[in-house]
Amino acid sequence: MTSPTPADRWPATVLVPTRDERDNAEPLLTRLPLVDAVLFVDDSDDDTPAAIAAAAPLCDSPVEVLHRPVGQRGGGLAGAVVAGMPLVKSKWTVVMDGDLQHPPEVVSRLLERAELDDVDLIIASRRNWDSVNEGLSPPRKAASWVLGRLAFALFPIRLRPITDPLSGFFVFRTDAIDRDRLDPTGFKILLEIVLTHPELGVDEVGFAFAKRVAGESNVSVQEATRYLRHVARLRRRLSVQAMRHLVKR
Secondary structure, X not given: OOOOOHHHOEEEEEEEEEOXXXXXXXXXXXXXXXXXXXXXEEOOOOOHHHHHHHHHHHXXXXXXXXXXXXXOOOXXXXXXXXXXHHHOOOOEXXXXXXXXOOOOXXXXXXXXXXXXXXXXXXXEXXXXXXXXXXXXXXXXXXXXXXXXXXXXXXXXXXXXXXXXXXXXXXXXXXXXXXXXXXXXXXXXXXXXXXXXXXXXXXXXXXXXXXXXXXOOOOOOHHHHHHHHHHHHHXXXXXXXXXXXXXHHO
């Protein structure tokens, strides 16, 4: 491949939480644009770390892996994202899945919008997530619709400017997120970021959710149950904060 010049490097770290994605490591790394670094936070039980190491020389950007052993994988995918945050030194952090359903080519579009707009968070939105989405199986389409409707029903004001609060593909200004506000669990870290950082300026870029090519989805009934518990906990936390604000006034 033709290597981009240093001037084409995006001031960003791509943070990829992975779990058993060995077959997707090489195509992901070869399709990403030139960035400061690609950081995998890996909770795999297979040889995904070895696959990443083998594919790293094919990537134009430096590649790092933080492997979380069994017993240190608190918070699931969302916990993996938060665990990787302290390692990011770039202006921007890109969060995306490692299963190629978040097309790596969209990363440049997100970062271009981030550099042009005076905002802190750019969401890659499945603007048609509410309807038929070719990248999802029928059960996942139904789950996405139900879980999304629940989020909008519980947090109508804070989610008003957002079309896809359950997206796992987004860019944020690294220094705009206070890691101490986050207590994540499950797989919907964006929702928690939005709800615990109401001061963020937000914009969106539409994209087409791709079909999974290799590996199996990590979404399960257990994950959906964890999401429901997490949303209930967020609702209680925000209600307590609102009451404290009223008392102070």
